[in-house]
Amino acid sequence: MAENNGNTYSLWHEFKKGLWQDIPPFRLVLGTCPTLAVTNSVKNGIAMGLATLFVLLGSNIIISAVRKYVAPQVRIAAYVVIIALLVTVADMFLAAKFPPISKALGPYVPLIVVNCIILGRAEAFAQKNPIIPSIMDALGIGLGFTMSLATMGSIRELLGFGSILQFKVLGSWFEPWIVMILPAGAFLVFGSLIALVNYISSRKAEGA
Amino acid sequence: MDKTLEKTEIKTAPEGGEGAAGAERLIVSSSPHFLDAESIPKIMHTVVMALVPAMAASVYFFGWRALLLILVCVGACMLTEWAFQKYRKKPIKVYDGSAIITGILLALTLPPGFPIFGAILGSVFAIGIGKQLFGGIGFNIFNPALLGRAFLMATYPVLMTTWLEPRTVAKAVDAVSAATPLAMMKFEAKFAPLADLFFGNVSGSLGETSVVAILIGGLYLRYKGYINWKLPLGYLGSMAAFSAIFWFVNPAKYPSPAFHIFAGGAMLGAWFMVTDMVTSPTTALGQWIFAIVGGIIAVIIRLFGGLPEGVMYSILFMNAFVPLINKHTRPRVFGGSLKAQG
Numbered sequence: 001m002a003e004n005n006g007n008t009y010s011l012w013h014e015f016k017k018g019l020w021q022d023i024p025p026f027r028l029v030l031g032t033c034p035t036l037a038v039t040n041s042v043k044n045g046i047a048m049g050l051a052t053l054f055v056l057l058g059s060n061i062i063i064s065a066v067r068k069y070v071a072p073q074v075r076i077a078a079y080v081v082i083i084a085l086l087v088t089v090a091d092m093f094l095a096a097k098f099p100p101i102s103k104a105l106g107p108y109v110p111l112i113v114v115n116c117i118i119l120g121r122a123e124a125f126a127q128k129n130p131i132i133p134s135i136m137d138a139l140g141i142g143l144g145f146t147m148s149l150a151t152m153g154s155i156r157e158l159l160g161f162g163s164i165l166q167f168k169v170l171g172s173w174f175e176p177w178i179v180m181i182l183p184a185g186a187f188l189v190f191g192s193l194i195a196l197v198n199y200i201s202s203r204k205a206e207g208a
Numbered sequence: 209m210d211k212t213l214e215k216t217e218i219k220t221a222p223e224g225g226e227g228a229a230g231a232e233r234l235i236v237s238s239s240p241h242f243l244d245a246e247s248i249p250k251i252m253h254t255v256v257m258a259l260v261p262a263m264a265a266s267v268y269f270f271g272w273r274a275l276l277l278i279l280v281c282v283g284a285c286m287l288t289e290w291a292f293q294k295y296r297k298k299p300i301k302v303y304d305g306s307a308i309i310t311g312i313l314l315a316l317t318l319p320p321g322f323p324i325f326g327a328i329l330g331s332v333f334a335i336g337i338g339k340q341l342f343g344g345i346g347f348n349i350f351n352p353a354l355l356g357r358a359f360l361m362a363t364y365p366v367l368m369t370t371w372l373e374p375r376t377v378a379k380a381v382d383a384v385s386a387a388t389p390l391a392m393m394k395f396e397a398k399f400a401p402l403a404d405l406f407f408g409n410v411s412g413s414l415g416e417t418s419v420v421a422i423l424i425g426g427l428y429l430r431y432k433g434y435i436n437w438k439l440p441l442g443y444l445g446s447m448a449a450f451s452a453i454f455w456f457v458n459p460a461k462y463p464s465p466a467f468h469i470f471a472g473g474a475m476l477g478a479w480f481m482v483t484d485m486v487t488s489p490t491t492a493l494g495q496w497i498f499a500i501v502g503g504i505i506a507v508i509i510r511l512f513g514g515l516p517e518g519v520m521y522s523i524l525f526m527n528a529f530v531p532l533i534n535k536h537t538r539p540r541v542f543g544g545s546l547k548a549q550g
Contacts (some may be wrong), residue, residue: 113277179362188337 007094011057011136015041020139024117025148025190030115035152038108038174038184042165045153049146051090051109056118056145057138061128070127079111087112117145139149148193155189156180229256251456252305255480258425259312262476269374270320274414280324284331292340294347306345310334313353313480316415317473317520318360318374326364330356350527351487354520361420361520371411385496386411390472390516399463416473426479434481439490442499443478443506444469450507468507473519477506483500487527494530494537503528 022028025035025173034052039045070078091109094102102109112118120143126134135187153205154164179185266274289307290534293300310445314334318327334356340349361368373386389410390399404410429435448465455462469472482488482499489498502522504541 175323175364175367177363178365179359182362183364 014133014136015140018144023136023144026194029096034108038105038148039152040181041157042153044104045149049149052145053142054084054090055112058125059118060134060138063122063133067127083118084113138202152189229385249303252255255309258429261421261424262415265408265418267406269377276317277327278328281315281331282329283309285311285335288332288335310352314356317357317413333359344485350524351484354524359367373411388412393463394516416476419470419475422475438495439483439499440478442496443482443503444498447507450504472517477519477523480525489530489533491537494533497527497533
């Protein structure tokens, strides 16, 4: 991607692409590990998405800022150190301020270090673009990821517990589908959503 | 060598006299090269006939609710099949009977008191996810009925393990819940009498309790030539042989081989699910491997796993290996070298 000239249209484009066209788990099929592992409730999904958004934003800003000073041979190592620093901040912040969420997310917050979305954006975008477009890119991709996790989480929580954000939506007539809060349910919902996104995209392409 | 040459000549001969005999045009198709009056509807309707004794036994032992569950499953399976084929603009082939069989088999593996909405959900999953998403009949990797049951097992674990006593057992209260013979074996080390298991006078899924009813249907299918004897024999034989080892070591703790093949879903699975034409291997050696390993896994799950019954997971597990088994047990091409295969 060429150096961005920073006009409003392309900034908006960098933001918008993460919300649908390049939405991480469903179109790029990146970051599937947290998508499958922590989406058994909406709350966990949103918390994971926001933690990832924070790390992505920070890493995109720093990597974009230092992009001219890092030798290409050692760039991956440098990026991992930067990302690890931010992940540690996110992990400690969650553990200090939201202990129950931190406990529920378990090892998946530290595992953001190896989340391919973050390294992928560093490689594909931040190292080639100035800071402002990198921020827009991080916000778009991060929000897209948070939305995806929230969607997965709401479907699984609704069917698995009959509730959304712990608020009972379905009445006592509803017999919860235990499978939805098990790993098998994550794969079923994930597959269905990828199919749905592909279907809508193909319909859009036909219409265009 | 002579034989192959002769065959080639016969096959290509009609091509020379082009148009001379319209009915004898060269038919090019994938192997096996023979035509028969068999068709999917004919096979499927024979299988339905073979399931009639098991269905009758389920109604006899568990009452009209059994029939209701069977009808609901069959109806939901057919509707799902119809909806998928309609939506994907494929030829509507609901009446070829394959969805009917999936519905019956799924119903026969459900507990008698299972709620209707759960049965509908399982049927939609079995046909929708288990069969149509893979491309419809002939393309599914897993047995759709068992996949539907596995989904229900994970979705409603409590309802799927709430069993009723058969009506034929004298009791004080109506519809008391009762442990299945396998659960009693596993958790209480009590072995049900073989005669009860044979006739079906025990609690369990709708169609799995009566060994005699399933045997009638299975032997009828065998007589019709629709199932390969290697599969049920290999499956039940390996279950019996493998469980016999433990029985000889400690008959007080481990049940007899006869108990193993009479109890639970072993009979129903061996005759109607292991033998599924789509999800079992095509080669003779492959069928032996598939059936024997499946039987061993079922016994291992029963004796050492967390669940009392292992037939369903053993068959689904082996289903996943069928493409691999087919690939590695391909017979040598006639006339080909021993080394060149593979």
